[in-house]
Amino acid sequence: MLPDALADVCATGQVSLVHLQPTLANPSGRTMPASRRAALAEVCARADVWVLEDDPLGPLAAGGPDPVAALLPDRTCHVTSTAKALALGLRIGVAAAPEAAGPDLAAAVRATTWLTAPLLGEVFTRWVDDGTADTIVAARRAAVRERNAMATEILAGLGARPDPAAPTCGCPCPTPGASGSSPRRPATPASWSPPATSTPPAGGRAPSACASASMRTSTTTRCAGPCSAWWVCSTPAPAARTADRRPAGAPLTRSHHAAAR
Structure with missing residues (x-):
């Protein structure tokens, strides 16, 4: 995202929230440099818009630039998760946001997922406390x-x-149809x-x-x-990979399950 382009869009008065994935963005895998983060944070501050910093892969980037939330703490909701950094089955989201946004975030959680599975929360807490994470x-x-x-x-x-x-x-x-556009396999x-x-x-x-x-x-x-x-x-x-050789449409039996594994 380019700061000048964002400023032009914000100038229309139709922007209230900016979504950013500055660290190991999916699918490009790129990480936004500190200078670009600072410029975007300045634009959002001038436009008085909120930032949703999407950071599911942040834990994998050791020693990266500071998050946007550190540059614009009063207007940024920093969101990460445990599934991609720790274990796919550990489906927990973690949000850090200004205190003023707390009631709205809590209402959104209740309206969508209701609550985090207590067992998953216990596993995550123990992993953080004992160093497993x-x-x-x-x-x-x-x-x-x-x-x-x-x-x-x-x-x-x-x-x-x-x-x-x-x-x-x-x-x-390459641009489709361009001369010499076929890349080497x-x-x-x-x-x-x-x-x-x-x-x-x-x-x-x-x-x-x-x-x-x-x-x-x-x-x-x-x-x-x-x-x-x-x-x-x-x-x-x-x-x-071991093929599952049960007949088409047949139920998955214990023996088929063992073969597929």
Whole structure:
């Protein structure tokens, strides 16, 4: 997000909330520098608008810039979660916001999710208190760095420049129909396809593809949105996957479940 562009939009008087994902943004994996954060915070302060800082991957970025909430504490709601940093089954959201926003946030939680499962809250609290959370995050950071290096090697020649801390990395795609627009395919085991029949969005910007840094083999799926991008989705390696061979439509029995595992 560009500060000047945000200022122009805020000048219309139709903006009350700005959503930012400045750290390890999904899907690009980019982290916004401190100077850009400060400039955006200044624009929001002048326009008197609120900021929702979406930070689910922040714990994976050790030593990154200060959050926007530290620059604009009176107008920022900083939101993170435990699912992506600790465990997918630990579905807990954590919000830090000005005291004045507390009643509205509490009402929104009650109207949508009602409450956090008490058992999950107990697990999260114990993990933080006994250091388990720090151990898990450190292990995830190491795994992401390793897999990111693998993705960079696989996607060599496609312009991939991932942040070492990001679990995703983006590759620029050529403008469809342009001369010499067919990129070199990466070495196996990854597979990648350019948007063969899509048209670029308004402004002529090329669409993007995103590859998970944890991929071993991959399949491609076209984005249904206006970007017409092709997403490279990670799948388990065939040798590590056991097929579920029950007849079509048959219920999943204990034996089939064991075979599928």
